[in-house]
Amino acid sequence: MSYPNIVALDTDWTIWQGWLDYTRWGRGPGALALTEDNIEPQDRWTVRDRTNHNNTIRVFNDISSVVNDVLKNGSKLAIVSRNRSKAMCDRALYYFKAINPNHGNEWPISQLVQYNEVVDQSKTEHFRRIKALSGNDFAEMLLFDDEAYNNVVRIELGVTFQLARDKRGLMWDVYQQGLNAWRRVKNTTTIPSTPGFVPRRVRIGYSGLPQSWINLVRRGEGTVDPTTPYRWGYALYVSDKLGIAKYFCDWNNNWNSEKSYPCEVWVKDYDTWAKLNKIWIPENDGGIQQMNNLSWNAEQTGRNQEDRDRFIAENWGVQTPYVLFSQHHWMSGMPGPRERWTEMVIYTQVQRALFEVVPLSDFQVAQNRDPSPYPFPEQMKTWSITVPDKTKAEFRRYRETKLVQLATAANTVAPSNPGTPDIVAFGVYDVVTFRDITRPNPRVHTLVSNDLGLYAGNWQTSRHLRLVADLTGNKTSDIVGFGESAVLVSLNNGNNTFSPPRPVLYDFTYSSGNWRIENHIRLLADVRGTGRCDIVGFGDAGVLIAQNMGGGNFSPGYLALNDFDHNSGWVVYRHPRFLADFTGNGTLDIIGFGENCVFIALNKGNGYFHPAQGVINDFTPEAGGYFVSTHPRFVVDLTGDGKADVIGFGDAGVYVSLNDGTGLNFGPVHLVVPDFGAWQGWKVDNHPRFVVDLTGNKCGDVIGFGDAGVYVALNNGNGTFQPSRLVLRDFGVQQGWSVQKHLRFVVDLTGNGCADIVGFGDSAVLVALNDGRGNFGPIKTLNIGITFNGGWTLTNTVRCLANLG
Numbered sequence: 001m002s003y004p005n006i007v008a009l010d011t012d013w014t015i016w017q018g019w020l021d022y023t024r025w026g027r028g029p030g031a032l033a034l035t036e037d038n039i040e041p042q043d044r045w046t047v048r049d050r051t052n053h054n055n056t057i058r059v060f061n062d063i064s065s066v067v068n069d070v071l072k073n074g075s076k077l078a079i080v081s082r083n084r085s086k087a088m089c090d091r092a093l094y095y096f097k098a099i100n101p102n103h104g105n106e107w108p109i110s111q112l113v114q115y116n117e118v119v120d121q122s123k124t125e126h127f128r129r130i131k132a133l134s135g136n137d138f139a140e141m142l143l144f145d146d147e148a149y150n151n152v153v154r155i156e157l158g159v160t161f162q163l164a165r166d167k168r169g170l171m172w173d174v175y176q177q178g179l180n181a182w183r184r185v186k187n188t189t190t191i192p193s194t195p196g197f198v199p200r201r202v203r204i205g206y207s208g209l210p211q212s213w214i215n216l217v218r219r220g221e222g223t224v225d226p227t228t229p230y231r232w233g234y235a236l237y238v239s240d241k242l243g244i245a246k247y248f249c250d251w252n253n254n255w256n257s258e259k260s261y262p263c264e265v266w267v268k269d270y271d272t273w274a275k276l277n278k279i280w281i282p283e284n285d286g287g288i289q290q291m292n293n294l295s296w297n298a299e300q301t302g303r304n305q306e307d308r309d310r311f312i313a314e315n316w317g318v319q320t321p322y323v324l325f326s327q328h329h330w331m332s333g334m335p336g337p338r339e340r341w342t343e344m345v346i347y348t349q350v351q352r353a354l355f356e357v358v359p360l361s362d363f364q365v366a367q368n369r370d371p372s373p374y375p376f377p378e379q380m381k382t383w384s385i386t387v388p389d390k391t392k393a394e395f396r397r398y399r400e401t402k403l404v405q406l407a408t409a410a411n412t413v414a415p416s417n418p419g420t421p422d423i424v425a426f427g428v429y430d431v432v433t434f435r436d437i438t439r440p441n442p443r444v445h446t447l448v449s450n451d452l453g454l455y456a457g458n459w460q461t462s463r464h465l466r467l468v469a470d471l472t473g474n475k476t477s478d479i480v481g482f483g484e485s486a487v488l489v490s491l492n493n494g495n496n497t498f499s500p501p502r503p504v505l506y507d508f509t510y511s512s513g514n515w516r517i518e519n520h521i522r523l524l525a526d527v528r529g530t531g532r533c534d535i536v537g538f539g540d541a542g543v544l545i546a547q548n549m550g551g552g553n554f555s556p557g558y559l560a561l562n563d564f565d566h567n568s569g570w571v572v573y574r575h576p577r578f579l580a581d582f583t584g585n586g587t588l589d590i591i592g593f594g595e596n597c598v599f600i601a602l603n604k605g606n607g608y609f610h611p612a613q614g615v616i617n618d619f620t621p622e623a624g625g626y627f628v629s630t631h632p633r634f635v636v637d638l639t640g641d642g643k644a645d646v647i648g649f650g651d652a653g654v655y656v657s658l659n660d661g662t663g664l665n666f667g668p669v670h671l672v673v674p675d676f677g678a679w680q681g682w683k684v685d686n687h688p689r690f691v692v693d694l695t696g697n698k699c700g701d702v703i704g705f706g707d708a709g710v711y712v713a714l715n716n717g718n719g720t721f722q723p724s725r726l727v728l729r730d731f732g733v734q735q736g737w738s739v740q741k742h743l744r745f746v747v748d749l750t751g752n753g754c755a756d757i758v759g760f761g762d763s764a765v766l767v768a769l770n771d772g773r774g775n776f777g778p779i780k781t782l783n784i785g786i787t788f789n790g791g792w793t794l795t796n797t798v799r800c801l802a803n804l805g
Contacts, residue, residue: 002485004160004182005140006115006130007070008078009063011089013146013167015109018057020092022085028052036091047095057092060169064098067109069175072101076134078115080126080143086118123150127159139353142182144170148302155222155234155305158352160185163306180506183485185321187503188276189353191269199269204374205238205344207265207357208249210258214359220352226301231290232281232324233305236351238265238344240376243335246365261359265346268354275502276350277322277553278385279312280407282394283329283340287311313556316388317504317549321350325376325385327394327403340398342376377403380410384491384499386551410551421747423758423765424477425786426466426798428454431479433804434784435496437758437767438749442782445496452481452488452501454796459483461795462517463510468802469524471552473531476805478552480524480535485511487535489552494805505546507557508537515539518573519566525579527560527588528607538577540566543590545607561601561609564592573628574621580635580644582663589663591635591646596622598646602663616657618669619648626650630678634691636700638719645719647691647700653677654702658719673713675724676704685739690746694774696753701774703746703755707733710757712774728768728776731759741788747801760799763789 012019026038028051040050049055070077083089093110100107115133117126123143131138138157143150146164153159162178164170191199209217216223217236224234239245245262252260267273281288288311291304313319324345330338346355380387387407395403423434423442431452434442451457452466459466465482471489472478479490479498486503493499506512508522515522515537524533527545535546535554543561546554564570564577570592579588587603590612598616601609618624619633626633631649638645638656646657646666654673657666676682676689682704691700694712702713702721710728713721731737731744742761749756750769757768757776764783768776786792786799 002183002186003070003073003075003179004142005075005136006078006134006142007075008080008115008117008127008130008141008143009066009170010143010145010147010150010164011079011081011083011092011118012057014060014144014164014170015063016057016059016092016096017167017169020057020083020085020088021055022088024052025049025055025088026051034087035085036087039088039091039095041095044097047092059096060171062172062175063096063109063170065172066170066175067098067112068101071098071112076114077112078130078141079113079118080115080123080130080145081118082120082123083118084120086116089118090116123153124156127153127157139185139349142178144175144178147299148306149298151302151305152224152298155224155348157221158349160349180512181320183506184319184503185349185353187486188321189272189350191272191354200271202267202270202273202373203264204267204273205240205265205376206242206245207236207238207263208245208247208252208260209263209357209359210252210256210260211359212258214261214263214357217351217355217357222348222351226293229292229294232326232345233291233308233347234293235324235348236265236346236355236357238346240342240344240374241336242365244341247331247334261361262365263357263359266356266358268356271500273354274383275500276354277318277320277502277504278325278383279316279318279322280325280380280385280387280391281312282388282391283327284394286388286390286394287315315549316386317547317553317555318386318551319504319553321347323347323350327398327400340400344376377406380406381493384502384551385410386549386553388550420749420751420803421801422804423784423786424468424479424800424802424804425792426452426459427786427792428796429456431490431498432786433496434765434782434786435804437765437782438769438780442784443496444784447479447490447498452479452490457483461798465517465522466798467524468800469533470526471524471532471548472550474805475803477802482509482515482522485509487546487554491552492804496804499552502552504552505535505554505556507546508535508544513539513557519571521572521577523579525588527579527603529587529605534607536560536579538564538566538570543601543609547607560607561590561612563601563612564590564599569595576628576633578635581642582644582659584642584661591644593620593626593633596620600664613664615664616646616666616669618657619646619655624648624650624669628684630684632684632689634700636691637698638691638700638715640698640717647702649676649678649682649689651678653680654713654721656719672719672721673702673724675713676702676711682706686733688739688744692746692755693748693753694755694770696772698753703774705731705737705744709735710768710776714774727774728757730766730768730779731757736762740794743794743799745801758801760787760792763787 026035031051042048046058094108097106115130138159142160151161154161160182249260293301327340328343431447467480468477478492481488487505488501489504490498490501521538523536532548534548537544542559542565544557545560546557577592582589589603590601592599597614599612601612633648635644643659645659657669689704694701699715701715704711709732713724745758746755754770754772756770759766764781767780
């Protein structure tokens with residue numbers, strides 16, 4: 001996991017609780033001449049004024065761990081403070097200790113500091129000196145501070161800033177938030193530098209800027225100007241209309257002696273830009289207070305900017321760095337119709353990495369007849385701009401019909417027949433799809449290049465999970481990858497293309513949260529009834545959920561239930577866990593097959609779950625003798641009432657326990673099919689078994705890929721089953737099919753409600769359609785190359801079926 005080159009900490013109310021005030025310390029009886037000599041340790045956590053014991057500061061609990069983590073990961077530690085006594089701060093830091101990772105024992109923190117900037121100056125000056133001394137760019141620096149106005153280092157220089165709020169100090173979770181914020185900036189704003197890569201430079205809009213601001217942008221810096229209004233924070237404001245930029249130039253020139261120029265705004269690499277988070281917020285009444293920097297003090301202004309970022313992340317799932325869009329009210333004298341227009345707001349860290357400006361002369365402005373190549377409203381879908389419901393409501397209130405249509409289209413793609421899944425294949429170099437697979441020659445579309453593959457992003461099946469699910473509520477599947485440090489999302493554009501993968505969450509991954517495929521189950525499922533899939537993870541400390549906020553964005557993960565977790569003894573190799581609707585209310589509940597009991601936690605309907613309750617004393621290792629290595633278990637509706645039942649492949653055959661409809665009471669466990677069990681020779685490592693609807697009656701039937709071929713046992717519609725029978729002499733062990741080499745799926749390919757068979761063989765993909773009565777054939781052969789002989793192994797690639805629209 002990457003770390004900044006330099007991690008800087010403020011002192012008062014960040015490292016320690018309290019203010020080390022040189023005007024108050026060392027003023028009591030018997031004071032020594034040097035104020036710092038009056039500081040003495042009270043205990044390992046606290047120092048006090050030897051002349052007045054009421055003067056104390058206490059180091060915050062997590063500081064030692066933070067310092068150790070900074071150093072052991074190769075970062076340099078800096079102290080950046082406006083405290084007026086460097087000597088007093090140095091002395092306090094001498095008494096506070098942290099483990100030196102190079103030696104393994106405690107050292108004074110003061111001796112672990114590489115850059116010591118304690119002086120009452122703007123922190124931009126502190127960081128300019130650190131840059132000069134270290135040779136590091138501002139983009140490689142991170143500051144933790146308790147005062148919001150010090151976010152000036154981010155606004156002016158591009159240093160990542162993390163606020164330690166409410167005088168609680170630098171706690172471990174705040175430290176992680178800061179690291180993740182820096183990683184998001186690093187990962188999303190860095191233009192590739194691989195050999196042969198050619199950035200795609202594109203003109204994207206216009207802005208009216210004074211010459212001094214043009215110079216700042218060229219240096220990769222931002223501005224803090226208390227004399228000019230910035231309603232959405234200090235940033236570069238861009239329009240898609242040159243006339244608007246010229247209007248603001250004329251407006252500036254009327255009261256400012258420094259001449260302003262209309263400028264073209266260019267993005268240095270369009271593909272990198274396309275991956276950035278983007279949010280379209282309401283102009284009014286959206287819950288975000290517009291900044292009033294003309295009247296507020298520096299702390300109020302800084303706090304407003306930090307609160308805006310937090311509000312957008314918590315309510316709409318869009319995390320920094322993002323680009324903000326909003327409608328702007330019409331102003332007297334503006335060109336064009338008397339209506340609102342769109343502004344784009346680019347904050348410094350994005351601006352310095354990806355943007356440049358080109359000033360235009362009056363002659364060039366007069367000659368420029370080219371409209372913007374990217375009218376902002378029309379890019380809602382292409383740029384994957386998140387448009388919250390409050391923004392859409394404002395569009396309607398202002399009767400901006402076109403914006404309503406564009407926002408609706410951005411989140412809605414007309415779905416195709418929901419019964420026609422397509423193949424999505426994650427290869428070693430890219431992601432490909434095969435559409436219309438019931439036809440002799442499926443259509444092939446490359447979705448994503450240079451990512452999501454073993455040799456394109458170093459995606460490894462042993463570390464990284466790749467899934468497809470509906471993230472936008474349009475009934476078509478998007479791509480989600482749980483990478484090394486971030487969850488990446490690639491949205492379905494609905495036209496056989498997908499948006500570039502972009503990081504949306506730094507959690508639930510190998511390096512962010514310590515998630516392991518061998519320890520932790522991760523699922524994509526709609527647990528709140530929104531029509532959009534959320535992230536559900538069975539982690540170390542419980543069940544965690546990251547809510548889908550729309551547009552493929554997710555909230556930070558939170559603990560939804562303190563159960564079913566690794567630390568409580570739930571392990572992947574013994575205890576299956578699923579999501580299913582046990583009450584028929586349309587929301588998914590949790591079921592876990594524990595050590596000696598089956599537990600269910602019902603969904604509260606708000607993204608949280610009721611405490612788990614034991615429901616069946618069977619189907620588990622200690623109650624029934626069920627093991628993952630020998631006995632598959634499924635949770636499927638077996639009676640057609642819309643409520644899931646439990647079915648298990650035991651030693652003697654197939655056993656079921658039917659749900660009485662409450663979700664917490666189940667009938668006796670009983671044998672329904674004396675076949676498909678371990679005693680009949682069925683093995684997990686040889687014979688895949690599934691429970692799916694084969695006849696269209698909405699009740700699960702049993703299908704198994706045995707030695708001789710495909711066997712089925714049809715459901716009578718009430719949870720009882722007909723005898724098993726061989727229906728197809730293919731896809732079995734005797735025909736050369738192996739669990740270690742060949743994938744087999746049972747899904748509805750034709751839309752008739754009856755599941756068909758898709759198998760990825762040695763040299764071809766085979767399809768066997770269901771006649772609606774559980775019979776299959778004839779077999780169709782698809783020579784599409786994503787097979788074992790084509791290099792598609794289970795250790796290097798992932799293949800699945802999903803409706804792409």
